[in-house]
Amino acid sequence: MVPSWVIVVLVVPFLAGVSVPLSLQYLPLIVSAVLLGLPHGAVDHLAVARARGREPTYRAIARVVALYGVVGGAYAVAWFLAPALAFVVFILVTWFHWGQGDLYALVAxxxxxxxxxxxxxxxxxAVRGGLPMLVPLLSFPEWYRRVATDLVGLFAPTAVTALQWAFRPQVRAALAIGYGVLVVAVLVVGYARADSVRPWxxxxxxxVGLIAYFALVPPVVAIGFYFCLWHSLRHVVRLLAVDDTAVTAIEAGDVRTAFLQFARDAAPLTLVSLALLGGLSLVVPNRxxxxPEAVALYLVFIAVVTLPHVVVVTVMDREQSVWS
Structure with missing residues:
Protein backbone atom coordinates (compact mmCIF):
# COMPACT_ATOMS: atom_id res chain seq x y z
CA MET A 1 0.00 0.00 0.00
CA VAL A 2 1.24 3.50 -0.81
CA PRO A 3 2.63 5.09 2.38
CA SER A 4 0.67 7.98 3.85
CA TRP A 5 3.41 10.50 3.15
CA VAL A 6 3.15 10.00 -0.63
CA ILE A 7 -0.16 11.90 -0.58
CA VAL A 8 0.70 14.36 2.17
CA VAL A 9 4.02 15.32 0.53
CA LEU A 10 2.04 16.92 -2.30
CA VAL A 11 1.48 19.80 0.12
CA VAL A 12 5.12 20.87 -0.24
CA PRO A 13 5.01 22.32 -3.79
CA PHE A 14 1.90 24.33 -2.96
CA LEU A 15 3.54 25.69 0.17
CA ALA A 16 6.30 26.88 -2.14
CA GLY A 17 3.76 28.74 -4.27
CA VAL A 18 3.56 26.32 -7.20
CA SER A 19 0.46 26.74 -9.35
CA VAL A 20 -1.02 24.10 -11.64
CA PRO A 21 -2.72 25.01 -14.94
CA LEU A 22 -6.47 24.49 -14.78
CA SER A 23 -6.36 21.97 -17.63
CA LEU A 24 -4.01 19.75 -15.61
CA GLN A 25 -5.87 20.01 -12.33
CA TYR A 26 -8.60 17.72 -13.63
CA LEU A 27 -6.14 15.08 -14.90
CA PRO A 28 -5.99 12.89 -11.73
CA LEU A 29 -9.79 12.64 -11.67
CA ILE A 30 -9.90 11.79 -15.38
CA VAL A 31 -7.27 9.09 -14.90
CA SER A 32 -9.29 7.64 -12.01
CA ALA A 33 -11.89 6.46 -14.52
CA VAL A 34 -9.58 3.60 -15.46
CA LEU A 35 -6.89 3.61 -12.76
CA LEU A 36 -8.17 2.43 -9.37
CA GLY A 37 -10.92 5.06 -8.95
CA LEU A 38 -13.80 3.56 -10.90
CA PRO A 39 -12.36 0.00 -10.92
CA HIS A 40 -12.11 -0.21 -7.12
CA GLY A 41 -15.89 -0.59 -6.95
CA ALA A 42 -16.14 -2.88 -9.96
CA VAL A 43 -15.48 -5.99 -7.86
CA ASP A 44 -18.49 -5.49 -5.59
CA HIS A 45 -20.25 -8.48 -7.15
CA LEU A 46 -17.49 -10.72 -5.76
CA ALA A 47 -16.53 -8.86 -2.59
CA VAL A 48 -19.24 -9.88 -0.10
CA ALA A 49 -19.03 -13.62 -0.84
CA ARG A 50 -15.25 -13.51 -0.54
CA ALA A 51 -15.48 -11.58 2.74
CA ARG A 52 -17.64 -14.46 3.99
CA GLY A 53 -15.01 -16.97 2.90
CA ARG A 54 -17.11 -18.34 0.05
CA GLU A 55 -16.89 -18.49 -3.69
CA PRO A 56 -19.31 -16.05 -5.36
CA THR A 57 -22.38 -17.77 -6.79
CA TYR A 58 -24.56 -16.55 -9.64
CA ARG A 59 -27.31 -15.82 -7.13
CA ALA A 60 -24.97 -13.69 -4.98
CA ILE A 61 -23.74 -11.81 -8.05
CA ALA A 62 -27.34 -11.25 -9.18
CA ARG A 63 -28.22 -9.73 -5.79
CA VAL A 64 -25.44 -7.16 -6.13
CA VAL A 65 -26.43 -6.38 -9.71
CA ALA A 66 -30.03 -5.88 -8.53
CA LEU A 67 -28.80 -3.64 -5.71
CA TYR A 68 -26.99 -1.42 -8.20
CA GLY A 69 -29.98 -1.38 -10.52
CA VAL A 70 -32.53 -0.45 -7.86
CA VAL A 71 -30.56 1.81 -5.50
CA GLY A 72 -28.28 3.33 -8.12
CA GLY A 73 -31.14 3.71 -10.57
CA ALA A 74 -33.35 5.48 -8.01
CA TYR A 75 -30.52 7.85 -7.12
CA ALA A 76 -29.87 8.56 -10.81
CA VAL A 77 -33.52 9.58 -11.18
CA ALA A 78 -33.11 11.86 -8.15
CA TRP A 79 -30.42 13.82 -9.99
CA PHE A 80 -32.93 14.62 -12.73
CA LEU A 81 -35.74 15.51 -10.31
CA ALA A 82 -33.88 17.32 -7.51
CA PRO A 83 -30.22 17.88 -8.46
CA ALA A 84 -29.38 20.19 -5.54
CA LEU A 85 -30.66 17.65 -3.02
CA ALA A 86 -28.87 14.86 -4.92
CA PHE A 87 -25.63 16.85 -4.64
CA VAL A 88 -26.03 17.15 -0.86
CA VAL A 89 -26.70 13.41 -0.65
CA PHE A 90 -23.53 12.81 -2.70
CA ILE A 91 -21.45 14.83 -0.24
CA LEU A 92 -22.93 13.11 2.82
CA VAL A 93 -22.68 9.58 1.38
CA THR A 94 -19.10 10.16 0.24
CA TRP A 95 -18.27 11.69 3.64
CA PHE A 96 -19.43 8.51 5.35
CA HIS A 97 -17.90 6.15 2.80
CA TRP A 98 -14.43 7.69 2.70
CA GLY A 99 -14.41 7.81 6.50
CA GLN A 100 -15.59 4.20 6.49
CA GLY A 101 -12.66 3.23 4.28
CA ASP A 102 -10.15 4.89 6.58
CA LEU A 103 -11.70 3.23 9.64
CA TYR A 104 -11.12 -0.18 8.07
CA ALA A 105 -7.52 0.74 7.25
CA LEU A 106 -6.88 1.88 10.83
CA VAL A 107 -8.47 -1.16 12.47
CA ALA A 108 -7.55 -3.97 10.08
CA ALA A 126 -16.88 11.64 10.73
CA VAL A 127 -13.38 13.09 11.09
CA ARG A 128 -11.77 11.10 8.29
CA GLY A 129 -14.65 11.60 5.87
CA GLY A 130 -14.69 15.29 6.65
CA LEU A 131 -11.10 15.70 5.51
CA PRO A 132 -11.87 15.47 1.75
CA MET A 133 -15.52 16.55 1.98
CA LEU A 134 -15.46 19.48 4.42
CA VAL A 135 -11.94 20.93 4.61
CA PRO A 136 -11.97 22.03 0.92
CA LEU A 137 -15.26 23.87 1.55
CA LEU A 138 -13.60 25.76 4.39
CA SER A 139 -10.39 26.55 2.49
CA PHE A 140 -11.58 26.89 -1.11
CA PRO A 141 -15.27 27.90 -0.99
CA GLU A 142 -15.28 29.33 -4.53
CA TRP A 143 -13.80 26.13 -5.95
CA TYR A 144 -16.38 24.12 -4.04
CA ARG A 145 -19.13 26.37 -5.38
CA ARG A 146 -17.78 25.95 -8.92
CA VAL A 147 -17.85 22.15 -8.70
CA ALA A 148 -21.35 22.18 -7.21
CA THR A 149 -22.50 24.49 -9.99
CA ASP A 150 -21.00 22.22 -12.65
CA LEU A 151 -22.69 19.10 -11.26
CA VAL A 152 -26.10 20.61 -10.60
CA GLY A 153 -25.92 22.65 -13.82
CA LEU A 154 -25.98 19.48 -15.90
CA PHE A 155 -29.61 19.09 -14.83
CA ALA A 156 -30.94 22.50 -13.73
CA PRO A 157 -28.52 25.46 -13.61
CA THR A 158 -30.81 27.57 -11.44
CA ALA A 159 -31.14 24.83 -8.81
CA VAL A 160 -27.65 25.62 -7.48
CA THR A 161 -29.13 28.64 -5.68
CA ALA A 162 -30.55 26.17 -3.15
CA LEU A 163 -26.96 25.44 -2.06
CA GLN A 164 -25.80 29.02 -1.52
CA TRP A 165 -26.39 28.85 2.24
CA ALA A 166 -23.44 26.45 2.58
CA PHE A 167 -20.99 29.08 1.28
CA ARG A 168 -21.95 31.85 3.71
CA PRO A 169 -19.02 32.90 5.95
CA GLN A 170 -20.98 32.34 9.15
CA VAL A 171 -21.98 28.81 8.09
CA ARG A 172 -18.40 27.91 7.16
CA ALA A 173 -17.14 29.41 10.43
CA ALA A 174 -19.60 27.29 12.43
CA LEU A 175 -18.62 24.18 10.48
CA ALA A 176 -14.91 24.91 11.03
CA ILE A 177 -15.36 25.32 14.79
CA GLY A 178 -17.53 22.23 15.13
CA TYR A 179 -15.22 20.08 13.01
CA GLY A 180 -12.12 21.37 14.79
CA VAL A 181 -13.59 20.48 18.17
CA LEU A 182 -14.48 17.01 16.88
CA VAL A 183 -10.96 16.39 15.53
CA VAL A 184 -9.33 17.42 18.82
CA ALA A 185 -11.80 15.38 20.88
CA VAL A 186 -11.29 12.24 18.79
CA LEU A 187 -7.51 12.47 18.99
CA VAL A 188 -7.44 13.29 22.71
CA VAL A 189 -9.80 10.45 23.64
CA GLY A 190 -7.83 8.12 21.39
CA TYR A 191 -4.56 9.07 23.07
CA ALA A 192 -6.07 8.49 26.50
CA ARG A 193 -7.20 5.00 25.50
CA ALA A 194 -4.15 3.92 23.49
CA ASP A 195 -2.15 0.98 24.84
CA SER A 196 0.59 1.76 22.34
CA VAL A 197 1.48 5.30 21.23
CA ARG A 198 2.79 4.36 17.78
CA PRO A 199 -0.58 3.40 16.19
CA TRP A 200 -2.15 6.53 17.70
CA VAL A 208 -3.18 16.38 10.68
CA GLY A 209 -1.32 15.73 7.43
CA LEU A 210 -4.56 15.39 5.48
CA ILE A 211 -5.96 18.55 7.04
CA ALA A 212 -2.92 20.40 5.69
CA TYR A 213 -3.22 18.60 2.36
CA PHE A 214 -6.86 19.52 1.75
CA ALA A 215 -6.39 23.03 3.17
CA LEU A 216 -3.50 23.87 0.83
CA VAL A 217 -3.82 21.78 -2.34
CA PRO A 218 -6.46 22.97 -4.87
CA PRO A 219 -9.54 20.75 -4.35
CA VAL A 220 -9.76 19.15 -7.81
CA VAL A 221 -6.10 18.11 -7.66
CA ALA A 222 -6.37 17.04 -4.02
CA ILE A 223 -9.49 14.93 -4.51
CA GLY A 224 -8.14 13.33 -7.69
CA PHE A 225 -4.95 12.07 -6.07
CA TYR A 226 -6.71 11.12 -2.83
CA PHE A 227 -9.39 9.16 -4.69
CA CYS A 228 -6.84 7.07 -6.59
CA LEU A 229 -3.86 6.75 -4.27
CA TRP A 230 -5.52 6.83 -0.86
CA HIS A 231 -9.14 5.68 -0.81
CA SER A 232 -9.28 3.39 -3.85
CA LEU A 233 -5.88 1.78 -3.33
CA ARG A 234 -6.69 0.97 0.28
CA HIS A 235 -9.95 -0.63 -0.80
CA VAL A 236 -8.13 -2.68 -3.44
CA VAL A 237 -5.78 -3.96 -0.71
CA ARG A 238 -8.87 -4.95 1.26
CA LEU A 239 -10.24 -6.84 -1.76
CA LEU A 240 -6.94 -8.65 -2.30
CA ALA A 241 -6.97 -9.78 1.33
CA VAL A 242 -10.21 -11.73 0.81
CA ASP A 243 -9.25 -13.20 -2.58
CA ASP A 244 -7.59 -16.57 -2.05
CA THR A 245 -5.78 -16.42 -5.40
CA ALA A 246 -4.37 -12.99 -4.62
CA VAL A 247 -3.40 -13.98 -1.07
CA THR A 248 -1.52 -17.02 -2.38
CA ALA A 249 0.35 -14.83 -4.86
CA ILE A 250 1.24 -12.26 -2.21
CA GLU A 251 2.45 -14.94 0.19
CA ALA A 252 4.73 -16.15 -2.60
CA GLY A 253 6.07 -12.61 -2.99
CA ASP A 254 4.28 -12.09 -6.30
CA VAL A 255 2.38 -8.83 -5.70
CA ARG A 256 2.19 -8.16 -9.44
CA THR A 257 0.08 -11.27 -10.03
CA ALA A 258 -2.24 -10.28 -7.19
CA PHE A 259 -2.91 -6.89 -8.72
CA LEU A 260 -3.33 -8.42 -12.17
CA GLN A 261 -5.96 -10.71 -10.65
CA PHE A 262 -7.78 -7.66 -9.32
CA ALA A 263 -7.54 -5.98 -12.72
CA ARG A 264 -9.09 -9.04 -14.41
CA ASP A 265 -11.91 -9.13 -11.86
CA ALA A 266 -12.59 -5.39 -12.22
CA ALA A 267 -12.27 -5.08 -16.01
CA PRO A 268 -15.75 -6.30 -17.11
CA LEU A 269 -17.77 -4.00 -14.86
CA THR A 270 -15.36 -1.12 -15.37
CA LEU A 271 -16.09 -1.34 -19.09
CA VAL A 272 -19.82 -1.59 -18.39
CA SER A 273 -19.56 1.47 -16.16
CA LEU A 274 -17.76 3.46 -18.85
CA ALA A 275 -20.51 2.52 -21.31
CA LEU A 276 -23.18 3.64 -18.83
CA LEU A 277 -21.27 6.88 -18.31
CA GLY A 278 -21.40 7.43 -22.05
CA GLY A 279 -25.13 6.77 -21.99
CA LEU A 280 -25.61 9.26 -19.16
CA SER A 281 -23.87 11.93 -21.25
CA LEU A 282 -26.59 11.51 -23.90
CA VAL A 283 -29.57 11.95 -21.58
CA VAL A 284 -28.57 14.77 -19.23
CA PRO A 285 -30.52 17.96 -20.03
CA ASN A 286 -27.33 20.00 -20.53
CA ARG A 287 -24.64 17.97 -22.23
CA PRO A 292 -14.91 20.74 -16.08
CA GLU A 293 -18.42 19.86 -17.24
CA ALA A 294 -17.25 16.43 -18.49
CA VAL A 295 -15.59 15.78 -15.13
CA ALA A 296 -18.80 16.94 -13.43
CA LEU A 297 -20.72 14.31 -15.40
CA TYR A 298 -18.19 11.69 -14.31
CA LEU A 299 -18.66 12.78 -10.68
CA VAL A 300 -22.43 12.44 -11.02
CA PHE A 301 -21.92 8.90 -12.28
CA ILE A 302 -19.51 8.22 -9.40
CA ALA A 303 -22.21 9.49 -7.05
CA VAL A 304 -24.78 7.11 -8.52
CA VAL A 305 -22.57 4.03 -8.15
CA THR A 306 -21.20 5.07 -4.76
CA LEU A 307 -24.55 4.67 -3.00
CA PRO A 308 -24.92 0.91 -3.70
CA HIS A 309 -21.15 0.53 -3.25
CA VAL A 310 -21.54 1.86 0.30
CA VAL A 311 -24.14 -0.83 0.98
CA VAL A 312 -21.71 -3.52 -0.19
CA VAL A 313 -18.83 -2.13 1.87
CA THR A 314 -21.09 -1.84 4.93
CA VAL A 315 -21.92 -5.54 4.60
CA MET A 316 -18.19 -6.26 4.34
CA ASP A 317 -17.64 -4.19 7.50
CA ARG A 318 -20.16 -6.35 9.33
CA GLU A 319 -18.66 -9.60 8.07
CA GLN A 320 -15.15 -8.46 9.02
CA SER A 321 -16.19 -7.08 12.43
CA VAL A 322 -14.96 -3.56 11.67
CA TRP A 323 -17.40 -2.11 14.22
CA SER A 324 -16.80 -4.70 16.92
Missing part, protein backbone atom coordinates in the same frame (compact mmCIF):
# COMPACT_ATOMS: atom_id res chain seq x y z
CA UNK A 109 -4.34 -2.77 8.41
CA UNK A 110 -2.72 -0.51 11.00
CA UNK A 111 -4.02 -2.49 13.98
CA UNK A 112 -4.80 0.56 16.13
CA UNK A 113 -5.89 -0.21 19.68
CA UNK A 114 -7.31 3.15 20.74
CA UNK A 115 -10.66 2.97 18.90
CA UNK A 116 -12.34 0.91 21.61
CA UNK A 117 -16.02 1.78 21.20
CA UNK A 118 -18.60 2.22 18.48
CA UNK A 119 -19.02 5.96 19.29
CA UNK A 120 -15.26 6.42 18.88
CA UNK A 121 -15.32 4.65 15.53
CA UNK A 122 -18.32 6.67 14.36
CA UNK A 123 -16.51 9.87 15.36
CA UNK A 124 -13.41 8.68 13.50
CA UNK A 125 -15.53 8.09 10.39
CA UNK A 201 0.67 8.63 16.21
CA UNK A 202 -0.11 7.11 12.81
CA UNK A 203 -3.78 8.06 13.19
CA UNK A 204 -2.98 11.56 14.42
CA UNK A 205 -0.25 12.08 11.82
CA UNK A 206 -2.52 11.06 8.95
CA UNK A 207 -5.33 13.27 10.24
CA UNK A 288 -21.09 18.75 -21.12
CA UNK A 289 -19.06 20.90 -23.51
CA UNK A 290 -15.96 21.67 -21.44
CA UNK A 291 -13.49 19.59 -19.45
Missing amino acids: LAGVDHLESVPQRLATV LLDAGET PETV
Whole structure:
Protein backbone atom coordinates (compact mmCIF):
# COMPACT_ATOMS: atom_id res chain seq x y z
CA MET A 1 0.00 0.00 0.00
CA VAL A 2 1.24 3.50 -0.81
CA PRO A 3 2.63 5.09 2.38
CA SER A 4 0.67 7.98 3.85
CA TRP A 5 3.41 10.50 3.15
CA VAL A 6 3.15 10.00 -0.63
CA ILE A 7 -0.16 11.90 -0.58
CA VAL A 8 0.70 14.36 2.17
CA VAL A 9 4.02 15.32 0.53
CA LEU A 10 2.04 16.92 -2.30
CA VAL A 11 1.48 19.80 0.12
CA VAL A 12 5.12 20.87 -0.24
CA PRO A 13 5.01 22.32 -3.79
CA PHE A 14 1.90 24.33 -2.96
CA LEU A 15 3.54 25.69 0.17
CA ALA A 16 6.30 26.88 -2.14
CA GLY A 17 3.76 28.74 -4.27
CA VAL A 18 3.56 26.32 -7.20
CA SER A 19 0.46 26.74 -9.35
CA VAL A 20 -1.02 24.10 -11.64
CA PRO A 21 -2.72 25.01 -14.94
CA LEU A 22 -6.47 24.49 -14.78
CA SER A 23 -6.36 21.97 -17.63
CA LEU A 24 -4.01 19.75 -15.61
CA GLN A 25 -5.87 20.01 -12.33
CA TYR A 26 -8.60 17.72 -13.63
CA LEU A 27 -6.14 15.08 -14.90
CA PRO A 28 -5.99 12.89 -11.73
CA LEU A 29 -9.79 12.64 -11.67
CA ILE A 30 -9.90 11.79 -15.38
CA VAL A 31 -7.27 9.09 -14.90
CA SER A 32 -9.29 7.64 -12.01
CA ALA A 33 -11.89 6.46 -14.52
CA VAL A 34 -9.58 3.60 -15.46
CA LEU A 35 -6.89 3.61 -12.76
CA LEU A 36 -8.17 2.43 -9.37
CA GLY A 37 -10.92 5.06 -8.95
CA LEU A 38 -13.80 3.56 -10.90
CA PRO A 39 -12.36 0.00 -10.92
CA HIS A 40 -12.11 -0.21 -7.12
CA GLY A 41 -15.89 -0.59 -6.95
CA ALA A 42 -16.14 -2.88 -9.96
CA VAL A 43 -15.48 -5.99 -7.86
CA ASP A 44 -18.49 -5.49 -5.59
CA HIS A 45 -20.25 -8.48 -7.15
CA LEU A 46 -17.49 -10.72 -5.76
CA ALA A 47 -16.53 -8.86 -2.59
CA VAL A 48 -19.24 -9.88 -0.10
CA ALA A 49 -19.03 -13.62 -0.84
CA ARG A 50 -15.25 -13.51 -0.54
CA ALA A 51 -15.48 -11.58 2.74
CA ARG A 52 -17.64 -14.46 3.99
CA GLY A 53 -15.01 -16.97 2.90
CA ARG A 54 -17.11 -18.34 0.05
CA GLU A 55 -16.89 -18.49 -3.69
CA PRO A 56 -19.31 -16.05 -5.36
CA THR A 57 -22.38 -17.77 -6.79
CA TYR A 58 -24.56 -16.55 -9.64
CA ARG A 59 -27.31 -15.82 -7.13
CA ALA A 60 -24.97 -13.69 -4.98
CA ILE A 61 -23.74 -11.81 -8.05
CA ALA A 62 -27.34 -11.25 -9.18
CA ARG A 63 -28.22 -9.73 -5.79
CA VAL A 64 -25.44 -7.16 -6.13
CA VAL A 65 -26.43 -6.38 -9.71
CA ALA A 66 -30.03 -5.88 -8.53
CA LEU A 67 -28.80 -3.64 -5.71
CA TYR A 68 -26.99 -1.42 -8.20
CA GLY A 69 -29.98 -1.38 -10.52
CA VAL A 70 -32.53 -0.45 -7.86
CA VAL A 71 -30.56 1.81 -5.50
CA GLY A 72 -28.28 3.33 -8.12
CA GLY A 73 -31.14 3.71 -10.57
CA ALA A 74 -33.35 5.48 -8.01
CA TYR A 75 -30.52 7.85 -7.12
CA ALA A 76 -29.87 8.56 -10.81
CA VAL A 77 -33.52 9.58 -11.18
CA ALA A 78 -33.11 11.86 -8.15
CA TRP A 79 -30.42 13.82 -9.99
CA PHE A 80 -32.93 14.62 -12.73
CA LEU A 81 -35.74 15.51 -10.31
CA ALA A 82 -33.88 17.32 -7.51
CA PRO A 83 -30.22 17.88 -8.46
CA ALA A 84 -29.38 20.19 -5.54
CA LEU A 85 -30.66 17.65 -3.02
CA ALA A 86 -28.87 14.86 -4.92
CA PHE A 87 -25.63 16.85 -4.64
CA VAL A 88 -26.03 17.15 -0.86
CA VAL A 89 -26.70 13.41 -0.65
CA PHE A 90 -23.53 12.81 -2.70
CA ILE A 91 -21.45 14.83 -0.24
CA LEU A 92 -22.93 13.11 2.82
CA VAL A 93 -22.68 9.58 1.38
CA THR A 94 -19.10 10.16 0.24
CA TRP A 95 -18.27 11.69 3.64
CA PHE A 96 -19.43 8.51 5.35
CA HIS A 97 -17.90 6.15 2.80
CA TRP A 98 -14.43 7.69 2.70
CA GLY A 99 -14.41 7.81 6.50
CA GLN A 100 -15.59 4.20 6.49
CA GLY A 101 -12.66 3.23 4.28
CA ASP A 102 -10.15 4.89 6.58
CA LEU A 103 -11.70 3.23 9.64
CA TYR A 104 -11.12 -0.18 8.07
CA ALA A 105 -7.52 0.74 7.25
CA LEU A 106 -6.88 1.88 10.83
CA VAL A 107 -8.47 -1.16 12.47
CA ALA A 108 -7.55 -3.97 10.08
CA LEU A 109 -4.34 -2.77 8.41
CA ALA A 110 -2.72 -0.51 11.00
CA GLY A 111 -4.02 -2.49 13.98
CA VAL A 112 -4.80 0.56 16.13
CA ASP A 113 -5.89 -0.21 19.68
CA HIS A 114 -7.31 3.15 20.74
CA LEU A 115 -10.66 2.97 18.90
CA GLU A 116 -12.34 0.91 21.61
CA SER A 117 -16.02 1.78 21.20
CA VAL A 118 -18.60 2.22 18.48
CA PRO A 119 -19.02 5.96 19.29
CA GLN A 120 -15.26 6.42 18.88
CA ARG A 121 -15.32 4.65 15.53
CA LEU A 122 -18.32 6.67 14.36
CA ALA A 123 -16.51 9.87 15.36
CA THR A 124 -13.41 8.68 13.50
CA VAL A 125 -15.53 8.09 10.39
CA ALA A 126 -16.88 11.64 10.73
CA VAL A 127 -13.38 13.09 11.09
CA ARG A 128 -11.77 11.10 8.29
CA GLY A 129 -14.65 11.60 5.87
CA GLY A 130 -14.69 15.29 6.65
CA LEU A 131 -11.10 15.70 5.51
CA PRO A 132 -11.87 15.47 1.75
CA MET A 133 -15.52 16.55 1.98
CA LEU A 134 -15.46 19.48 4.42
CA VAL A 135 -11.94 20.93 4.61
CA PRO A 136 -11.97 22.03 0.92
CA LEU A 137 -15.26 23.87 1.55
CA LEU A 138 -13.60 25.76 4.39
CA SER A 139 -10.39 26.55 2.49
CA PHE A 140 -11.58 26.89 -1.11
CA PRO A 141 -15.27 27.90 -0.99
CA GLU A 142 -15.28 29.33 -4.53
CA TRP A 143 -13.80 26.13 -5.95
CA TYR A 144 -16.38 24.12 -4.04
CA ARG A 145 -19.13 26.37 -5.38
CA ARG A 146 -17.78 25.95 -8.92
CA VAL A 147 -17.85 22.15 -8.70
CA ALA A 148 -21.35 22.18 -7.21
CA THR A 149 -22.50 24.49 -9.99
CA ASP A 150 -21.00 22.22 -12.65
CA LEU A 151 -22.69 19.10 -11.26
CA VAL A 152 -26.10 20.61 -10.60
CA GLY A 153 -25.92 22.65 -13.82
CA LEU A 154 -25.98 19.48 -15.90
CA PHE A 155 -29.61 19.09 -14.83
CA ALA A 156 -30.94 22.50 -13.73
CA PRO A 157 -28.52 25.46 -13.61
CA THR A 158 -30.81 27.57 -11.44
CA ALA A 159 -31.14 24.83 -8.81
CA VAL A 160 -27.65 25.62 -7.48
CA THR A 161 -29.13 28.64 -5.68
CA ALA A 162 -30.55 26.17 -3.15
CA LEU A 163 -26.96 25.44 -2.06
CA GLN A 164 -25.80 29.02 -1.52
CA TRP A 165 -26.39 28.85 2.24
CA ALA A 166 -23.44 26.45 2.58
CA PHE A 167 -20.99 29.08 1.28
CA ARG A 168 -21.95 31.85 3.71
CA PRO A 169 -19.02 32.90 5.95
CA GLN A 170 -20.98 32.34 9.15
CA VAL A 171 -21.98 28.81 8.09
CA ARG A 172 -18.40 27.91 7.16
CA ALA A 173 -17.14 29.41 10.43
CA ALA A 174 -19.60 27.29 12.43
CA LEU A 175 -18.62 24.18 10.48
CA ALA A 176 -14.91 24.91 11.03
CA ILE A 177 -15.36 25.32 14.79
CA GLY A 178 -17.53 22.23 15.13
CA TYR A 179 -15.22 20.08 13.01
CA GLY A 180 -12.12 21.37 14.79
CA VAL A 181 -13.59 20.48 18.17
CA LEU A 182 -14.48 17.01 16.88
CA VAL A 183 -10.96 16.39 15.53
CA VAL A 184 -9.33 17.42 18.82
CA ALA A 185 -11.80 15.38 20.88
CA VAL A 186 -11.29 12.24 18.79
CA LEU A 187 -7.51 12.47 18.99
CA VAL A 188 -7.44 13.29 22.71
CA VAL A 189 -9.80 10.45 23.64
CA GLY A 190 -7.83 8.12 21.39
CA TYR A 191 -4.56 9.07 23.07
CA ALA A 192 -6.07 8.49 26.50
CA ARG A 193 -7.20 5.00 25.50
CA ALA A 194 -4.15 3.92 23.49
CA ASP A 195 -2.15 0.98 24.84
CA SER A 196 0.59 1.76 22.34
CA VAL A 197 1.48 5.30 21.23
CA ARG A 198 2.79 4.36 17.78
CA PRO A 199 -0.58 3.40 16.19
CA TRP A 200 -2.15 6.53 17.70
CA LEU A 201 0.67 8.63 16.21
CA LEU A 202 -0.11 7.11 12.81
CA ASP A 203 -3.78 8.06 13.19
CA ALA A 204 -2.98 11.56 14.42
CA GLY A 205 -0.25 12.08 11.82
CA GLU A 206 -2.52 11.06 8.95
CA THR A 207 -5.33 13.27 10.24
CA VAL A 208 -3.18 16.38 10.68
CA GLY A 209 -1.32 15.73 7.43
CA LEU A 210 -4.56 15.39 5.48
CA ILE A 211 -5.96 18.55 7.04
CA ALA A 212 -2.92 20.40 5.69
CA TYR A 213 -3.22 18.60 2.36
CA PHE A 214 -6.86 19.52 1.75
CA ALA A 215 -6.39 23.03 3.17
CA LEU A 216 -3.50 23.87 0.83
CA VAL A 217 -3.82 21.78 -2.34
CA PRO A 218 -6.46 22.97 -4.87
CA PRO A 219 -9.54 20.75 -4.35
CA VAL A 220 -9.76 19.15 -7.81
CA VAL A 221 -6.10 18.11 -7.66
CA ALA A 222 -6.37 17.04 -4.02
CA ILE A 223 -9.49 14.93 -4.51
CA GLY A 224 -8.14 13.33 -7.69
CA PHE A 225 -4.95 12.07 -6.07
CA TYR A 226 -6.71 11.12 -2.83
CA PHE A 227 -9.39 9.16 -4.69
CA CYS A 228 -6.84 7.07 -6.59
CA LEU A 229 -3.86 6.75 -4.27
CA TRP A 230 -5.52 6.83 -0.86
CA HIS A 231 -9.14 5.68 -0.81
CA SER A 232 -9.28 3.39 -3.85
CA LEU A 233 -5.88 1.78 -3.33
CA ARG A 234 -6.69 0.97 0.28
CA HIS A 235 -9.95 -0.63 -0.80
CA VAL A 236 -8.13 -2.68 -3.44
CA VAL A 237 -5.78 -3.96 -0.71
CA ARG A 238 -8.87 -4.95 1.26
CA LEU A 239 -10.24 -6.84 -1.76
CA LEU A 240 -6.94 -8.65 -2.30
CA ALA A 241 -6.97 -9.78 1.33
CA VAL A 242 -10.21 -11.73 0.81
CA ASP A 243 -9.25 -13.20 -2.58
CA ASP A 244 -7.59 -16.57 -2.05
CA THR A 245 -5.78 -16.42 -5.40
CA ALA A 246 -4.37 -12.99 -4.62
CA VAL A 247 -3.40 -13.98 -1.07
CA THR A 248 -1.52 -17.02 -2.38
CA ALA A 249 0.35 -14.83 -4.86
CA ILE A 250 1.24 -12.26 -2.21
CA GLU A 251 2.45 -14.94 0.19
CA ALA A 252 4.73 -16.15 -2.60
CA GLY A 253 6.07 -12.61 -2.99
CA ASP A 254 4.28 -12.09 -6.30
CA VAL A 255 2.38 -8.83 -5.70
CA ARG A 256 2.19 -8.16 -9.44
CA THR A 257 0.08 -11.27 -10.03
CA ALA A 258 -2.24 -10.28 -7.19
CA PHE A 259 -2.91 -6.89 -8.72
CA LEU A 260 -3.33 -8.42 -12.17
CA GLN A 261 -5.96 -10.71 -10.65
CA PHE A 262 -7.78 -7.66 -9.32
CA ALA A 263 -7.54 -5.98 -12.72
CA ARG A 264 -9.09 -9.04 -14.41
CA ASP A 265 -11.91 -9.13 -11.86
CA ALA A 266 -12.59 -5.39 -12.22
CA ALA A 267 -12.27 -5.08 -16.01
CA PRO A 268 -15.75 -6.30 -17.11
CA LEU A 269 -17.77 -4.00 -14.86
CA THR A 270 -15.36 -1.12 -15.37
CA LEU A 271 -16.09 -1.34 -19.09
CA VAL A 272 -19.82 -1.59 -18.39
CA SER A 273 -19.56 1.47 -16.16
CA LEU A 274 -17.76 3.46 -18.85
CA ALA A 275 -20.51 2.52 -21.31
CA LEU A 276 -23.18 3.64 -18.83
CA LEU A 277 -21.27 6.88 -18.31
CA GLY A 278 -21.40 7.43 -22.05
CA GLY A 279 -25.13 6.77 -21.99
CA LEU A 280 -25.61 9.26 -19.16
CA SER A 281 -23.87 11.93 -21.25
CA LEU A 282 -26.59 11.51 -23.90
CA VAL A 283 -29.57 11.95 -21.58
CA VAL A 284 -28.57 14.77 -19.23
CA PRO A 285 -30.52 17.96 -20.03
CA ASN A 286 -27.33 20.00 -20.53
CA ARG A 287 -24.64 17.97 -22.23
CA PRO A 288 -21.09 18.75 -21.12
CA GLU A 289 -19.06 20.90 -23.51
CA THR A 290 -15.96 21.67 -21.44
CA VAL A 291 -13.49 19.59 -19.45
CA PRO A 292 -14.91 20.74 -16.08
CA GLU A 293 -18.42 19.86 -17.24
CA ALA A 294 -17.25 16.43 -18.49
CA VAL A 295 -15.59 15.78 -15.13
CA ALA A 296 -18.80 16.94 -13.43
CA LEU A 297 -20.72 14.31 -15.40
CA TYR A 298 -18.19 11.69 -14.31
CA LEU A 299 -18.66 12.78 -10.68
CA VAL A 300 -22.43 12.44 -11.02
CA PHE A 301 -21.92 8.90 -12.28
CA ILE A 302 -19.51 8.22 -9.40
CA ALA A 303 -22.21 9.49 -7.05
CA VAL A 304 -24.78 7.11 -8.52
CA VAL A 305 -22.57 4.03 -8.15
CA THR A 306 -21.20 5.07 -4.76
CA LEU A 307 -24.55 4.67 -3.00
CA PRO A 308 -24.92 0.91 -3.70
CA HIS A 309 -21.15 0.53 -3.25
CA VAL A 310 -21.54 1.86 0.30
CA VAL A 311 -24.14 -0.83 0.98
CA VAL A 312 -21.71 -3.52 -0.19
CA VAL A 313 -18.83 -2.13 1.87
CA THR A 314 -21.09 -1.84 4.93
CA VAL A 315 -21.92 -5.54 4.60
CA MET A 316 -18.19 -6.26 4.34
CA ASP A 317 -17.64 -4.19 7.50
CA ARG A 318 -20.16 -6.35 9.33
CA GLU A 319 -18.66 -9.60 8.07
CA GLN A 320 -15.15 -8.46 9.02
CA SER A 321 -16.19 -7.08 12.43
CA VAL A 322 -14.96 -3.56 11.67
CA TRP A 323 -17.40 -2.11 14.22
CA SER A 324 -16.80 -4.70 16.92
